[in-house]
Structure formats: structure tokens, C-alpha cells
Amino acid sequence: MNKQTEILEYINKKISSEGYSPSVREIGKAVNLKSTSSVQYHLDNLIKKGLLSKKANLSRSLSNNKRNKTFLSVPIIGEISAGSPLLAEENKIGEIPVVEERYNKDLFALKVKGDSMIDAGIYDDDIVVVDKNIEPKNGDIGAFMINDTEATVKYLDTISGKKYLIPANKNYENFEVNENTQPVGKVVSLFRDI
Amino acid sequence: MNKQTEILEYINKKISSEGYSPSVREIGKAVNLKSTSSVQYHLDNLIKKGLLSKKANLSRSLSNNKRNKTFLSVPIIGEISAGSPLLAEENKIGEIPVVEERYNKDLFALKVKGDSMIDAGIYDDDIVVVDKNIEPKNGDIGAFMINDTEATVKYLDTISGKKYLIPANKNYENFEVNENTQPVGKVVSLFRDI
DNA sequence: AAATTTTTCGAACATTTGTTCTAATTTATG
DNA sequence: CATAAATTAGAACAAATGTTCGAAAAATTT
Known part of the structure; x- marks a missing residue:
């Protein structure tokens, strides 16, 4: 699987099971990326694609654009x-x-x-x-x-x-x-x- | 309104509008509590009552128990x-x-x-x-x-x-x-x- | 009015966390 | 194979954040 979609799916899973967004480091651990900046790299791409939202400098503020309704x-x-x-x-x-x-x-x-x-x-x-x-x-x-x-x-x-x-x-x-x-x-x- | 329910409602509103939990300090600002420990005090009570969940030491990990994520x-x-x-x-x-x-x-x-x-x-x-x-x-x-x-x-x-x-x-x-x-x-x- | 409980405050501390920069590594391309 | 692009790594930093402690203030009870 593509790393980007792997990350997106992990975020979705985490939010729906725990109720809150994972941190950058948690994502890295989950998808086998040892550096936080590697994760950031993919997050930036996902945001550019419009698949993800997040507030700058704000912890655990990721949210999926496609399935956000509660x-x-x-x-x-x-x-x-x-x-x-x-x-x-x-x-x-x-x-x-x-x-x-x-x-x-x-x-x-x-x-x-x-x-x-x-x-x-x-x-x-x-x-x-x-x-x-x-x-x-x-x-x-x-x-x-x-x-x-x-x-x-x-x-x-x-x-x-x-x-x-x-x-x-x-x-x-x-x-x-x-x-x-x-x-x-x-x-x-x-x-x-x- | 009761401070506790005021806090609970703010958390709900924040999660549903932004997609992620507020921080302790954001809650304090929203409900007019100047100390973070005052907020903690109410959060603890809400958790004891079973109305709220959160992970220890984890930022923005609040989630409403009544809210079904499934x-x-x-x-x-x-x-x-x-x-x-x-x-x-x-x-x-x-x-x-x-x-x-x-x-x-x-x-x-x-x-x-x-x-x-x-x-x-x-x-x-x-x-x-x-x-x-x-x-x-x-x-x-x-x-x-x-x-x-x-x-x-x-x-x-x-x-x-x-x-x-x-x-x-x-x-x-x-x-x-x-x-x-x-x-x-x-x-x-x-x-x-x- | 006094005692007790509930609520709020302020400050300090240890982590967690997002961000940034440069370099290394891998993968794709000509 | 050489080059460029995409991806990953590592380290360091500043800010955000949850937690704790003791004391003050407010509300409630006795």
C-alpha cells in the first residue's frame, strides 16, 4: 500500500476508535517512519490534496475532510x-x-x-x-x-x-x-x- | 448554567465543529476559568460521572462518552x-x-x-x-x-x-x-x- | 457565626508535540 | 549508468499541554 494512504487510513482508524487525532510521532510509529519529518512530508502532501485538515502548531488537530460528521x-x-x-x-x-x-x-x-x-x-x-x-x-x-x-x-x-x-x-x-x-x-x- | 455542563457543552461544540478536542487552557478561556487546575477539577468530575473520557498525559484526547463514533x-x-x-x-x-x-x-x-x-x-x-x-x-x-x-x-x-x-x-x-x-x-x- | 465543602487561582514542572533544517537514502527517469 | 526527483532520517528548538501542589476565595452547611 501507498505510504500516504496508509497514513490516512491510520488517522481515520485512530480517530474513529479513540475519538481523537494521533500525533505526528504516533503516526510514524504506526506506519514505520522513524523520523517525524518524514511523516510531516506526507501530511503536507495529504493536506495539499485536500484529503486532510489540520491547524498549524496545534497538537492532535488532524481531521479527515471526507468523513467528519459526527x-x-x-x-x-x-x-x-x-x-x-x-x-x-x-x-x-x-x-x-x-x-x-x-x-x-x-x-x-x-x-x-x-x-x-x-x-x-x-x-x-x-x-x-x-x-x-x-x-x-x-x-x-x-x-x-x-x-x-x-x-x-x-x-x-x-x-x-x-x-x-x-x-x-x-x-x-x-x-x-x-x-x-x-x-x-x-x-x-x-x-x-x- | 452549571460550570460542569458548560464545559461539557463547549467540548462537544469544539469537537463537532473543529474535529478535535480542545486543550485544558482553551476550555478555561471559553468558560472563564483563569487557572488550568480549575478546569482539571471539573474535568475530573466529569470523568468520574462517566460523561467524559480522556487519556492521561495526552493532549487533546478528550472525547464524549455519549457520542457514538461507530x-x-x-x-x-x-x-x-x-x-x-x-x-x-x-x-x-x-x-x-x-x-x-x-x-x-x-x-x-x-x-x-x-x-x-x-x-x-x-x-x-x-x-x-x-x-x-x-x-x-x-x-x-x-x-x-x-x-x-x-x-x-x-x-x-x-x-x-x-x-x-x-x-x-x-x-x-x-x-x-x-x-x-x-x-x-x-x-x-x-x-x-x- | 463558625465550620465545612466546593470551587478557583497561580505558579512551576516534565512531557508531548509540531516544526524546521540539512543530509542521507531510495526510487524513478533519461 | 548518470541525473533528478521523491522519500526518509536525525537532531534541535520553541511552543503547547497535562499535571500537581498549596493556598485563597466562595458557597454551603451546621
């Missing part, structure tokens, strides 16, 4: 154990990546069970991302807790003055919002494995 | 400029995160236009991830290039010996596969903003 993970909540809070660790069944611009502390994801929202394009086993910051309004798809034990995803709407959770499937009935129905947040995005 | 980005392809290869930079309209275990070099994403796959739960403006490594088989949903200028997402199936691209919408017609139809890959997952 993603944050949001927990996926599965079945909710009776009595445990929704976001309890025991209910977590996985993680889903979210782009940083969209991330906030009140995001979480739910695995949808059943076909009650199929006409909204939400299928069994789909994963929906819920923002607890946003209270679902009429017409929104929201996540709701029923009796503190079950999370459900439905349309919210008002019919003749009463609020209902409304499935997107003719085979299911509307459910009138009562004191055991707690809005959790608005559904903002959806993932599916095909 | 996500990689896959390009989203929009409209395909005539004559340009599918994955050309000019066709790229964004990026989408993919968990590392699932990542491979032949993944890319397409923005779906129209409602021809609506009965498969794929809606207008949905984004589907395509794996060029997997050739779509009968019954699969695949991405296909037509005349090298248009990418389309359809079911693939064989009807009385002939291969067809089959929409999931009664209002659209099946399309017989011909020499201008190139399979690109299999659709493996789906994203939607709601």
Missing part, C-alpha cells in the same frame, strides 16, 4: 416494563444514529408494534423517533403512554370537541383521550429495515 | 445529472448515518420521488438505502437505473417468464426489464422525516 445515538425503547419509567435502561433495546444538527437530549426511539398506523406508512417493527420537547398537536402523529405501561403511536385529533388517538387503519377504533393517556412527544422521523 | 455516513443521491455516474459528487444532496456493522463501501441512499411504492410503505421524499453489493432478486425491492439518467425504486419479479419492475400502487403499470434497465442494488432500509 452522529449521536438515541436509545430505542422496546417493551416497557410495568412501573419503570419509559426511558429506563431496562427498556432499551438498541440505538439509532441521528445527525448532530437534529440531536437534542429529549429524543428517543420506539419500535412500533402492529399495523394500526399502516395507512400512514408506519409498519410493524418500524422504528419511530420521538421528540419529547414537542407536544403533539391536532393532526400530528404522536407517541402516547397509556396507563404508564404501554407506549402507542397514533394520530392525535379533535372530533366534536373531544380528543382522540386515531389509528391509520380502518380495522382499528379511535381511542378517546382520558386521564390515563399521557402525550409523550411528537414523532419526527422513521426508520425501517427492509 | 456511525458512518452514506451519501444521499438526488436527481441524476444526465451522463454523470450515479454516485458523482454533483448528484449528492446530503448524508445519512449508518451503524458501522452495516456499513460497506457500496452503500448509498436515494431520495424517492412520487408515490409509486406507496403500498410498500415507501412515500414521496422518503430516503432509501441501497446496497450495490446485493443484486435484487425476485420479490425484492431494488434500485434500478433507466437509460442511465433516472434512478427508480421498484419491486422486481418475474411474470410468465419475463422480468418486470413492479410498482406498489395500482395506478402505475408494470415495466418490463429491457437492455436500458440496469439493476443498481437492493433496498435495505428506509428513512423518513415526518
